[in-house]
Amino acid sequence: KISYNIVKHNDIICVEDLQVKNMMKNHKLAKSIANAGWGMLDKYLQYKAEREGKIFIKVNPAYTSQRCSGCGRIVEKDLSVRVHKCECGLEIDRDVNAAINVLYEGLGQFGITA
Incomplete structure (x- = not known):
């Protein structure tokens, strides 16, 4: 639902090109990152943006x-x-x-x- 709403209300979606797998190696951050589902949100945003003809941009973090x-x-x-x-x-x-x-x-x- 979150990715749908973001794509629905924005023509350009910009996200950080985070290396989630590498970030998971940090034991202080791993649980929060896994719970937040960062990697999946990026995939959903990109897929839905492309399907709707919106612009999806990953930037250097x-x-x-x-x-x-x-x-x-x-x-x-x-x-x-x-x-x-x-x-x-x-x-x-x-x-x-x-x-x-x-x-x-x-x-x-x-x-x-x-």
């Missing part, structure tokens, strides 16, 4: 949560830090910051800048 979506500066932080705070004044949830960066990167592959 490097620095998506470290790069400030406001100014582009790299702000290093551990996984335990859940809020992105930058010198430029931007302060938002780490995952929201990463999602914005993934979108920018995906759109950039089509020559679209935000």
Whole structure:
């Protein structure tokens, strides 16, 4: 249902090209990753997007949560830090910051800048 709703309401879907199998080797993350079904969600999104004539883009995940979506500066932080705070004044949830960066990167592959 989640993948259907995402594809139904969006013409362009951008996701990180995560290496889920490698991430499962980290015992601290493995259970959460397995429970979330990350690998399957990607497959469903891609399949349904292609079937509906939508655009599905995988982007390089490097620095998506470290790069400030406001100014582009790299702000290093551990996984335990859940809020992105930058010198430029931007302060938002780490995952929201990463999602914005993934979108920018995906759109950039089509020559679209935000």
